[in-house]
Amino acid sequence: xxxxxxxxxxxxLSYSEVEKVSGYVGNFTVSVRRKPRYVNEELCTxxxxxxxxxxxxxIPSEFDLGLGNRPAIYFxxxxxxxxxxxxxxxxxAYFKSxxxxxxxxxxPLEAIDFEQQEQLVDIEVGTIILATGxxxxxxxxxxxxxxxxxxxxxxxxxxxxxxxxxxxxTGQVRLKDGRKPEKIAILxxxxxxxxxxxxCSRVCCMYSLKLATLIHDYVDAEVVEFYxxxxxxxxxYEAFYERVQRQGVNFVRTGKDIRVEQRDGRLAVIAVDVYxxxxxxxxxxxxxxxxxxxxxxxQHKVGATFGVSLxxxxxxxxxxxxxxxxxxxxxxxxxxxxxxxxxxxxxSVAYGSAAAGAALALMDAxxxxxxxxxxxxxxEKCGGCRTCEGLCPYSAxxxxxxxxRQVAYINEVLCKGCGACxxxxxxxxxxxxxxxxxxxxxxxxGILVTI
Numbered sequence: 001x002x003x004x005x006x007x008x009x010x011x012x013l014s015y016s017e018v019e020k021v022s023g024y025v026g027n028f029t030v031s032v033r034r035k036p037r038y039v040n041e042e043l044c045t046x047x048x049x050x051x052x053x054x055x056x057x058x059i060p061s062e063f064d065l066g067l068g069n070r071p072a073i074y075f076x077x078x079x080x081x082x083x084x085x086x087x088x089x090x091x092x093a094y095f096k097s098x099x100x101x102x103x104x105x106x107x108p109l110e111a112i113d114f115e116q117q118e119q120l121v122d123i124e125v126g127t128i129i130l131a132t133g134x135x136x137x138x139x140x141x142x143x144x145x146x147x148x149x150x151x152x153x154x155x156x157x158x159x160x161x162x163x164x165x166x167x168x169x170t171g172q173v174r175l176k177d178g179r180k181p182e183k184i185a186i187l188x189x190x191x192x193x194x195x196x197x198x199x200c201s202r203v204c205c206m207y208s209l210k211l212a213t214l215i216h217d218y219v220d221a222e223v224v225e226f227y228x229x230x231x232x233x234x235x236x237y238e239a240f241y242e243r244v245q246r247q248g249v250n251f252v253r254t255g256k257d258i259r260v261e262q263r264d265g266r267l268a269v270i271a272v273d274v275y276x277x278x279x280x281x282x283x284x285x286x287x288x289x290x291x292x293x294x295x296x297x298x299q300h301k302v303g304a305t306f307g308v309s310l311x312x313x314x315x316x317x318x319x320x321x322x323x324x325x326x327x328x329x330x331x332x333x334x335x336x337x338x339x340x341x342x343x344x345x346x347x348s349v350a351y352g353s354a355a356a357g358a359a360l361a362l363m364d365a366x367x368x369x370x371x372x373x374x375x376x377x378x379x380e381k382c383g384g385c386r387t388c389e390g391l392c393p394y395s396a397x398x399x400x401x402x403x404x405r406q407v408a409y410i411n412e413v414l415c416k417g418c419g420a421c422x423x424x425x426x427x428x429x430x431x432x433x434x435x436x437x438x439x440x441x442x443x444x445x446g447i448l449v450t451i
Contacts, residue, residue: 005081014082019120021128021305024413025332025368030123036116038087039073043111046083050103050112051075059091061168065158068168073103078166087112127332127359130316131352132302134338137191137201137291145190145289146260151176152267152286153260156186156207159288163214173219173286181221181285185269186211187258188227192292194256199313201292202342205231208290209244216247224250224282226258226271234346252282260287293342306333307395315341326355329416330394331368334359373417373434375410381429382407388421388430397421 005012013032020031039050054071061070063077072092073085093100094114104112136157139147146153152175154162165171175181186208192201205227212223230251232241245251254271261268269282295314296302303310307330309317316339319327326334336355337348362368384406389397396414399406408429410421421430 001079001081012082013121014084015086016121018302018305021307024411025330025362026126028125028128028332030125030128032121032123034119034121036118037084038089038112038114038116039084040111040113040116041082041084043109044084045109046075046085047108048075048085049106049108051085053102053106055100055102056091056093059088064161064168065155067158067161126363127334128306129334129336129355129359130302130306130308130339131336131355132296132299132339134293134342135296137196137294139190139289139291141196142190144259145187146262146267146287147289150260150262150267150287152181153289154286155190155289155291156204156211157291159211163211163218171218173215173221175285179285181219183222183224183284184215184219184286184288185267185282185284186223186225186288186290187260187269188225188290189256190289190291191294193228195292197292197294197313199292199342200231202231202233203344204290204292206234206237206240206344208288209241211288212244212249213247216249221285222250224252224269224284226252226254226269228254228256234344252280293338296339299339306330308333308335311341313341315339326351326358331413332359332362368413370412371415371417373419373432374412374415375417375419375422375430375432376412377408377410378429378431379407381427383427383429384408385426387424387426391420391424393418393420 004010013034015037016032016034018030019033021028023029050073051071054073056072058069059072060066061068073087075083075085087095087103089095101114104114136155139145139155143149147155159173161167162169162173163171173181188204188208189195191197192199192204208225208227209232212225215221215223230241232238252271253274255274258269258271261270263281263283266283266285267287269284269287270279271282272279295310299314299316300310302308303316308328311317316328316335318325318335318340319329326336328335334355336352337343340351343351379402384399386399386408388408389399394414394416396411398409398411400409410430417432419432419435422432422435
């Protein structure tokens with residue numbers, strides 16, 4: 001991350017959002033909205049004095065998932081790149097009441113700028129790589145697990161922050177009453193495989209085994225893992241599973257019906273053992289939910305902005321699952337990581353490298369191959385009804401002025417030759433190469449002569 005931030009050929013636009021994308025492969029124009037940090041990035045050295053001096057320090061931290069607090073001016077996380085803080089205008093005393101300005105008073109370089117405004121930046125690019133990541137499943141959607149209603153029921157990510165030495169508790173895992181847990185249950189497939197999503201999230205089994213190892217090493221508590229199927233699919237993953245078994249972790253194979261309830265001040269995991277068919281109740285002090293991977297909440301909006309289709313599971317759809325796994329149907333737009341579907345770190349790295357390679361190869365070629373069966377418009381016939389414009393799935397059709405009237409125009413770089421416009425045009429102005437009326441009639445004549 002630091003190398004990316006310091007690379008002379010990389011412009012890092014953090015705290016920004018893509019508003020609009022226009023153009024086509026080799027000639028994209030991307031409009032980026034840069035939000036104000038209220039800190040001058042050119043002057044700030046990341047010393048952290050403003051963060052230390054801020055008097056408002058009890059705001060729930062997003063990075064710590066609400067388990068810890070942060071001040072009103074803060075670094076998004078410890079290793080954030082660039083190392084420039086941002087002011088939370090919702091909780092900042094100055095933006096609420098016009099008072100305080102402690103961060104400005106103590107900044108030795110006068111980098112605080114309360115007058116910063118949003119900026120809209122247009123960037124000309126040849127190719128685009130989408131790497132928007134994933135969203136953790138919200139277990140509140142599955143009330144049987146007790147998340148949000150029962151104490152000491154955490155998600156895997158929340159437990160990660162608890163057991164991390166840089167987390168809100170400096171690695172000390174404690175129950176709500178301050179006691180050290182003696183027995184912890186880890187529940188697999190929360191939000192995956194038909195619970196809320198049909199797909200397997202792939203990473204859950206392995207990070208559950210990792211958490212079991214961390215608990216064994218640092219918490220010294222008994223661990224019980226409730227799983228449906230153990231999917232240790234990667235290189236050396238099965239060996240890691242066997243190692244966790246040797247550490248004394250208990251594994252209970254269950255079906256889909258599993259729930260968590262309160263029992264005499266403790267939690268009880270109630271599940272049916274698939275081998276005996278009997279429902280059992282396991283008392284524990286803490287429950288960790290292995291939540292699955294879902295598409296980002298704005299996946300549809302991002303897909304529409306970049307011209308990328310979504311699959312039935314809501315993830316971005318590649319051009320071909322085997323022959324073009326990082327390409328999309330929009331030339332020049334590539335996919336990397338879990339925005340395309342659930343992936344672990346090795347696969348994300350591999351797909352990221354593949355997307356970078358494909359983008360570089362396309363730019364290095366300096367040209368693109370066009371579909372031979374694109375459509376064109378006979379301007380003399382076009383009545384400007386715009387029927388074709390609304391039907392085009394690739395946004396390849398626009399309107400231009402010709403001899404004082406509006407007529408359709410097709411960008412052949414964007415056109416994929418689907419023929420929807422040619423079929424719908426009421427004036428017959430949209431014609432597809434290879435499928436003109438004369439060519440189609442000639443084919444019919446040839447078939448009839450053969451018969």
